[in-house]
Each structure stands twice: as C-alpha cells, then as structure tokens.
Amino acid sequence: MTPTLFDIQVAAGRIRPYAHRTPVLTCQSLNERVGAQVFMKCENLQKVGAFKFRGACNAVFALSEAQAARGVATHSSGNHAQALALAARLRGIPAYIVMPSNAPAVKQAAVAGYGGLITLCEPTQAAREAALAQVVAETGAEVVHPYNDVRVIAGQGTVALELLAEAPDLDVVIAPVGGGGLLSGVALAVKALAPRVRVIAGEPAGADDAFRSLAAGQIMPSVAPNTIADGLLTSLGSLTFPIICQHVEQIVTVSEAAIIDAMRFVWERAKLIVEPSGAVPVAVLWEGKIDLRGLRVGVILSGGNVDLTRLPWQT
Amino acid sequence: MTPTLFDIQVAAGRIRPYAHRTPVLTCQSLNERVGAQVFMKCENLQKVGAFKFRGACNAVFALSEAQAARGVATHSSGNHAQALALAARLRGIPAYIVMPSNAPAVKQAAVAGYGGLITLCEPTQAAREAALAQVVAETGAEVVHPYNDVRVIAGQGTVALELLAEAPDLDVVIAPVGGGGLLSGVALAVKALAPRVRVIAGEPAGADDAFRSLAAGQIMPSVAPNTIADGLLTSLGSLTFPIICQHVEQIVTVSEAAIIDAMRFVWERAKLIVEPSGAVPVAVLWEGKIDLRGLRVGVILSGGNVDLTRLPWQT
Numbered sequence: 001m002t003p004t005l006f007d008i009q010v011a012a013g014r015i016r017p018y019a020h021r022t023p024v025l026t027c028q029s030l031n032e033r034v035g036a037q038v039f040m041k042c043e044n045l046q047k048v049g050a051f052k053f054r055g056a057c058n059a060v061f062a063l064s065e066a067q068a069a070r071g072v073a074t075h076s077s078g079n080h081a082q083a084l085a086l087a088a089r090l091r092g093i094p095a096y097i098v099m100p101s102n103a104p105a106v107k108q109a110a111v112a113g114y115g116g117l118i119t120l121c122e123p124t125q126a127a128r129e130a131a132l133a134q135v136v137a138e139t140g141a142e143v144v145h146p147y148n149d150v151r152v153i154a155g156q157g158t159v160a161l162e163l164l165a166e167a168p169d170l171d172v173v174i175a176p177v178g179g180g181g182l183l184s185g186v187a188l189a190v191k192a193l194a195p196r197v198r199v200i201a202g203e204p205a206g207a208d209d210a211f212r213s214l215a216a217g218q219i220m221p222s223v224a225p226n227t228i229a230d231g232l233l234t235s236l237g238s239l240t241f242p243i244i245c246q247h248v249e250q251i252v253t254v255s256e257a258a259i260i261d262a263m264r265f266v267w268e269r270a271k272l273i274v275e276p277s278g279a280v281p282v283a284v285l286w287e288g289k290i291d292l293r294g295l296r297v298g299v300i301l302s303g304g305n306v307d308l309t310r311l312p313w314q315t
Numbered sequence: 316m317t318p319t320l321f322d323i324q325v326a327a328g329r330i331r332p333y334a335h336r337t338p339v340l341t342c343q344s345l346n347e348r349v350g351a352q353v354f355m356k357c358e359n360l361q362k363v364g365a366f367k368f369r370g371a372c373n374a375v376f377a378l379s380e381a382q383a384a385r386g387v388a389t390h391s392s393g394n395h396a397q398a399l400a401l402a403a404r405l406r407g408i409p410a411y412i413v414m415p416s417n418a419p420a421v422k423q424a425a426v427a428g429y430g431g432l433i434t435l436c437e438p439t440q441a442a443r444e445a446a447l448a449q450v451v452a453e454t455g456a457e458v459v460h461p462y463n464d465v466r467v468i469a470g471q472g473t474v475a476l477e478l479l480a481e482a483p484d485l486d487v488v489i490a491p492v493g494g495g496g497l498l499s500g501v502a503l504a505v506k507a508l509a510p511r512v513r514v515i516a517g518e519p520a521g522a523d524d525a526f527r528s529l530a531a532g533q534i535m536p537s538v539a540p541n542t543i544a545d546g547l548l549t550s551l552g553s554l555t556f557p558i559i560c561q562h563v564e565q566i567v568t569v570s571e572a573a574i575i576d577a578m579r580f581v582w583e584r585a586k587l588i589v590e591p592s593g594a595v596p597v598a599v600l601w602e603g604k605i606d607l608r609g610l611r612v613g614v615i616l617s618g619g620n621v622d623l624t625r626l627p628w629q630t
Contacts, residue, residue, distance in 0.1 A: 020340075020341075023338040023340070025335075025338070025360060026335075028362065044586045045340060045585070045586055045587075047343065049586055264623065267588055267623055268623060270360070271359045271360055271364055271587065271588040271589075271619035272360075272586065272587065272588065273582055273586040273587065273588060274586075304586035308579065308582055308583060308626070308628065309628065309629065311623070311626075313623065313624065314624065314629065
C-alpha cells in the first residue's frame with residue numbers, strides 16, 4: 001500500500017486543472033544567511049493556503065462516479081477539512097466534515113464557506129471517530145484521512161515533482177513532518193526521480209514524535225505536544241511511517257525560537273506569509289544540526305494560514 | 316525624452332541577470348469578490364521588496380564604464396535608495412545616498428546593508444538637493460532620480476512586458492501612481508504591445524495630486540499628502556506626466572479604508588505581504604468606480620516593505 005512514482009505522476013495530471021502550480025522562489029538574503037542556495041516551494045500559495053489541497057483533490061477525483069455520488073467524509077479541524085470541502089465542491093459532491101465543538105469559529109466558517117457539511121462533536125478522539133462512523137453509516141461517504149491514505153500521499157508527492165522540475169540539481173529537500181503525508185509523498189517522488197538528493201525533515205522539538213519514532217523503529221505516539229506549529233501535532237501513520245523510515249535521511253528538531261525567527265524572516269525578507277508549521281524547514285536551515293554550506297537546498301513552505309491579529313512577535 | 320518600447324525591451328535584457336522575474340499569481344477568492352479574473356504581478360517579491368529595483372538596475376547597468384567608475388547618487392529615504400545601493404553593489408561601483416536625518420534607523424540600516432554610502436542632511440527638500448549637489452560635485456557621480464529619468468521609466472516598464480507575457484488577453488492593467496515612474500513605464504509598454512488594453516491607475520484619495528494633475532492638464536504639486544500608502548506621496552515629474560496624460564485612461568482615487576482592507580485581503584487570502592502602496596490597485600477593484608465585471612485584470616502589487624510590528628489592523 002505504498003504509492004509509486006506512477007501514482008504520483010497520475011495524481012499530478014489529475015489535480016492539474018484544479019490546483020495551483022505554486023512558484024519556486026529564491027531570496028538573496030536567505031541564501032546569504034544560510035550560505036547555501038535555497039529554493040522555496042511556495043505551498044503557502046496553494047489553494048486553501050496549504051499543500052493539503054493536493055492530496056484531498058487527488059482523493060476526490062480518483063473516486064468512481066458511483067463512489068463520488070455518495071460524497072466524502074473526514075474528521076479534521078485543520079487545513080485538511082477545508083481542502084476536502086473545496087475539492088468536493090469542485091467535483092460537485094458532498095463533503096461531510098466532523099469537527100470538534102471547540103474548533104475556532106473562523107475554521108468552521110472556512111469549511112462552511114467551501115460548502116462543507118459540518119457535524120460538530122465532543123472534542124475527544126473517540127467522539128470524533130464515533131461521529132465520523134455515524135456519518136459514513138448514514139451516507140455511504142468515502143473517508144479521506146488527512147495523511148494515512150495512499151491517494152493523499154500520492155497527491156502530496158506532486159509538490160516534489162514540481163520542485164525538482166523547477167530547481168534542478170538539488171542536493172537536499174527539506175519538508176516539515178506532522179502525520180507524514182507530505183514528507184512521505186515528497187520522499188517517494190524524490191527518491192524515485194533523483195535518488196542522489198537527500199530528503200530531510202524538520203519537526204518542532206516540542207512535538208518530536210516522528211524523531212523519536214525513527215530512533216525507536218516504531219511509531220511513537222505524539223503525547224501532549226507543545227508547539228506554535230499547530231499543523232504538526234499528529235503522530236505518524238501506518239502508511240507514512242515505513243516510507244519515512246526507508247527514504248528520509250534524518251529528522252531535525254527545531255526550537256520554538258527558531259520557528260518564530262524563521263517565520264518572521266520569511267515574512268520580512270521573502271514577503272511571503274508562512275504559518276509556523278511551514279516555517280519549520282527554514283528553521284532547520286539555521287539550527288546548525290546539518291551542514292548545508294554551498295549546497296542547493298529545496299525547502300517546502302507548506303502553508304500560510306495564520307491569524308493576522310495574533311502574531312508571535314506581537315506582545 | 317520618452318522611452319520607447321525598444322528601450323524597455325533593452326532594459327529587460329539588461330536587468331535579466333539581476334532582477335527576479337516575479338510570478339503572476341491568481342487567487343480564487345479575489346476573483347469571486349471582484350467578479351473578474353485578476354492576475355497579480357508580484358513586484359512585492361522583487362529584489363529589495365519593490366519594483367524600484369528594476370529602474371535602478373537599468374540605470375546603473377546602462378552607464379558607460381567611465382561613468383560607472385564615478386558611481387551613482389540620489390536622495391531618497393525609501394525603496395529607491397535601497398534599490399540603487401543594491402544595483403550599484405552588483406556592478407561594483409559606489410552608490411552615494413543622501414537621506415534626511417529623520418529617516419527611520421531601519422531604512423538607513425537597509426541602505427548601508429546594501430553597501431550604500433549615506434550622507435545625512437536636514438529633513439527639507441532644499442537641504443536634500445544641496446547635499447546631493449555637494450556629493451556630485453565631489454565625486455562626479457551620476458544622479459539617478461527615483462522616477463523622472465528615462466532609464467528608470469524604461470526599467471519599470473519591464474514589469475508590463477512580463478505581465479503581458481504571462482497573462483495574455485488582459486482587458487485592463489492597474490498600477491499605483493506616486494511619482495509616476497512605474498505607471499508611465501507600464502503604460503508605454505502596454506500601449507505599444509497591446510493598445511486595446513486599458514491602463515488605469517490607483518491613487519490614495521489623501522494624496523490625489525496625480526488625479527488633480529490629469530484633470531487640470533498640468534502637474535499639480537502634492538501638498539500635505541495624508542495616507543498610509545507612504546510610497547505614493549510624491550508629485551508627478553516632467554517626464555512621467557505627459558506619458559500618463561497620453562496613455563492612462565483614468566486615475567481612480569481610493570479611500571484609506573479601502574487600502575487597508577485590500578492590504579489585509581491580500582495578506583489573508585493570497586498569502587502575500589504587500590505594503591499599503593502596493594495594495595492600492597487592489598483597492599481600485601472594490602471602490603466600484605469602474606466596472607470590471609467579467610474582465611481580465613492585471614494588478615501590479617508594487618512592493619512589500621512593511622514594519623511587521625506596526626500593522627494597520629492592530630490596535
């Protein structure tokens with residue numbers, strides 16, 4: 001149940017009419033600070049403001065007509081919920097989104113704005129899963145997991161196809177890791193197309209379950225994660241973990257201070273709005289744990305969804 | 316003394332090794348709000364964070380070896396000063412920048428960071444001009460005016476070459492207007508290449524000297540301008556005014572509220588950091604003074620230099 005390069009290439013063709021081919025940008029002051037040539041793959045400029053749209057879109061448009069007619073479903077309070085709702089709207093099918101009752105009003109409004117049909121539940125994992133099972137029982141909708149889904153992993157891997165095409169001869173690609181959908185898809189694509197390129201992940205030190213999982217050789221749960229990078233709180237999945245074990249050279253943990261500094265640097269110097277999770281790969285550049293001097297480094301700015309009235313450098 | 320299309324094309328070739336070819340991006344929620352297809356030309360992602368680098372770079376690299384050896388000079392406290400300093404550094408020649416003594420420390424530091432040689436003077440127009448004349452007398456440096464210079468106008472016009480190439484069949488192009496360097500260069504290029512395309516300018520109602528100049532048929536000075544769009548405070552120049560009269564269909568004035576709303580919309584939905592001046596063309600889209608429904612509209616996001624600790628929607 002591991003996607004192949006062909007699955008990722010098919011996904012690229014499938015989502016092409018709907019997803020942005022996001023730009024790959026460079027920033028001289030970033031290059032100078034790091035002493036490397038850095039290529040930013042701007043998934044913060046993707047639809048719904050995050051790479052998540054790719055996987056959701058691939059999953060939705062991979063469904064047969066009969067499956068699609070029954071709709072799709074997930075439980076999520078984050079970018080995946082919005083991504084799935086938009087993808088479903090583009091195909092003209094229902095998206096049933098289970099959200100915890102304490103999800104911020106702005107996130108509920110965003111999902112509803114994309115036409116998602118929201119079911120609120122108690123804010124526990126058990127309640128979320130029960131509510132989702134109930135929705136599926138009633139509708140026959142297809143569940144699309146945020147990351148532990150081959151269609152989603154293949155969709156996220158399309159990020160790497162575009163990055164490698166626009167920034168040839170990279171030495172390293174750095175992606176953030178939460179559940180591992182983006183990282184595993186990117187690692188599969190990179191290693192299939194350009195096995196010489198090293199794939200490295202960035203993870204907040206305050207949510208270092210993937211780092212510990214790689215060290216332990218088994219999935220370690222994320223327990224009480226504490227980080228501003230709220231897109232990276234989840235544990236690895238049964239599909240993403242083995243791919244990451246096989247293809248990812250190293251997971252670099254970064255401090256909260258480095259994340260905030262990286263985020264602010266990208267805002268100030270690259271003029272791009274990146275969310276804390278999306279700034280994690282940039283934080284890797286200056287944590288000094290790997291020597292990148294003189295290299296050509298691709299970094300994936302994974303998303304840009306931020307509350308502009310609550311910035312971490314504001315008091 | 317009006318640049319030709321050929322001058323602009325030569326400028327494009329001249330600055331190509333140094334300037335970013337900035338992306339042209341679209342944003343579905345912007346299209347839906349406006350009821351048009353909007354193409355954002357992202358000069359906020361240009362070097363030094365603004366289109367100003369194009370004109371400065373063209374001027375610096377157009378100099379003969381003998382001229383260049385004596386350096387370039389200007390008086391400016393804004394983006395032009397940084398742009399000229401960087402362009403000069405790239406050619407390996409001195410840039411003498413006269414700045415008023417009350418220029419923010421962060422702007423002085425930015426110019427110095429690009430290797431600019433700063434002369435501070437009293438914060439009056441007379442003192443600035445006297446200080447610049449003194450510098451030129453001592454060094455023989457070539458003065459590069461921020462906008463009233465054919466080389467600068469031709470450089471700014473390269474924005475339009477790229478926009479028209481990437482977003483074909485535009486109906487309208489909207490640029491902000493301050494001194495008119497960007498607007499006149501863009502208008503020249505657009506009207507030479509695609510005369511059917513309408514060129515419209517956006518200007519803050521609180522600094523509407525260009526609007527009044529067009530109405531009066533002569534350059535009206537900017538008197539006590541009051542707007543958050545601090546890049547658009549200057550009056551038109553003797554070179555830019557006639558070009559604008561000939562080629563610009565209309566200047567649309569926009570309110571401060573519309574500018575701030577447009578700026579926030581671009582940040583939140585397009586994930587791009589745009590400064591107030593750069594958001595003015597977006598504000599034109601929803602001031603409702605021109606009917607853009609169903610059209611293909613290019614807007615030039617002219618710059619992205621903002622103090623991130625002082626945002627207009629923060630209290």
